[in-house]
Amino acid sequence: MADTRPASLAVQLLAILGRDKDRLTRIDNYLHGRHDDPYMPAMADDEYRLLAKRAISNWTPLLVNTPAQALYVDGYRSGDDDGKGSATDLSSPQWEHWQRSRLDARQSAIYKGALTYGHSFTLTERVKGVVLTKGLSALRTAALFEDPANDDTPYAALTVTRQPKDDQLGLARMWDARWEYVVKFRSLSDLESVRIGSKVRHGASECPVTRFAASVDLEGRTVGVIEPMIPLQNRINQTIFDLLLAQSYGSTKVRTVTGMAPPVQRDPETGEVVYDEQGNPIPLPINHNSKRFLFAEDPDVKFGSLDETPLGGFIDSIDMSIRHLSAISQTPPHHLLGQIANLSAEALQAAETALSRKIAEFRAVFGEAWERVFRLAAELESAAGVDDFKGEVIWRDMEQRSLAQAADALGKLREQLGIPAKGLWKRVPNVTQTELDEWDDLADEEDSVGQLASALTRATADPEPVTADSVTVAA
Known part of the structure; x- marks a missing residue:
């Protein structure tokens, strides 16, 4: 039987952070351009080392930002008793919690953390009488699951709030299904020094930390978009280093x-x-x-x-490596190479297909995580929606289409298939949920005005004159 004492849980969670520290730090270094040096002779001088420093060409932020910029929650549709989604209500408790937590701006950091390291976390808690949700970094946070591949509720979670330094102990916050604990420790490697301090009830019926995982396999392992691309990034850096050497010493x-x-x-x-x-x-x-x-x-x-040494081969090798990076990461090549001239609309759409499928996958897993956040917030606020497993978040349509093309396509759907006009509103490019709600109100007003005008017209219309032709005489 697993040891569920708070001290034992804290030791396990800090051990996870210690185990993953080197791997996640290496991913973080590659994200911020601190890459492994390309190969050079052991007796390389300062000039070689300067060229090696200049050879770093950091492509990893583009691998994270490209899908993250297409992930934007624009509304929430709660479920009804029949299992169908009700109309989006921007005054619902769920959306009020979203706005109060300023997640319009902060959601991007949560997605980027999950895409970079494989997972990130959010914490939903009551702060000064107000329920808020904020993001937690994977570099400082760990969670325990009974079934990490299938559970969305952690058994316990911990985040480090102060790193140990000199004689100052490190501090962490830990949550289980009922309590929040203060954890003190000397270092991630000195697990014997872990001590549990005070505890308070956090108010929820389960751990208030939610995991946002970019990809989880059946073993419960999470992987982001950077770690698999590190070998290709190193290959690009090495080729650029060789190009700089040839350019500096043999190009004349x-x-x-x-x-x-x-x-x-x-x-x-x-x-x-x-x-x-x-x-x-x-x-x-x-x-x-x-x-x-x-x-x-x-x-x-x-x-x-x-x-002189011809440089064309080096340039071709760099282009080939970038194309490999594009194919493996499912990033359109024109996003990496900047070559977009003479591409038809059909070719451009085909190039974006793999990225669109990737984004759809991220929306599915991140959407489930946000729905749990909304249920936690509803419980802490004693509002409706605690058991709402039928609701769903509404993602903004970030696909770039011209307004003329969209209007033509939507008109054909309306005329040829008879789809109601309101059902097509959300497919207008770049429309927001606020605009949809405004359109709905305006449509109701126009409908009311139209009905009133029709009623007045019928009431004030002159009766039809009676003519001899219209009178039927009984025999």
């Missing part, structure tokens, strides 16, 4: 001369040749550049040149 023609001895130093008084310690004459420096010419009186002297 080298002029050669044979059969000519350089001038040597001579004693200014005697005119005799000055020799070094090895007995060799000391040559004088030659001030030679593209503006100067060399000539020789001796007919045996030969001038020549060595061709």
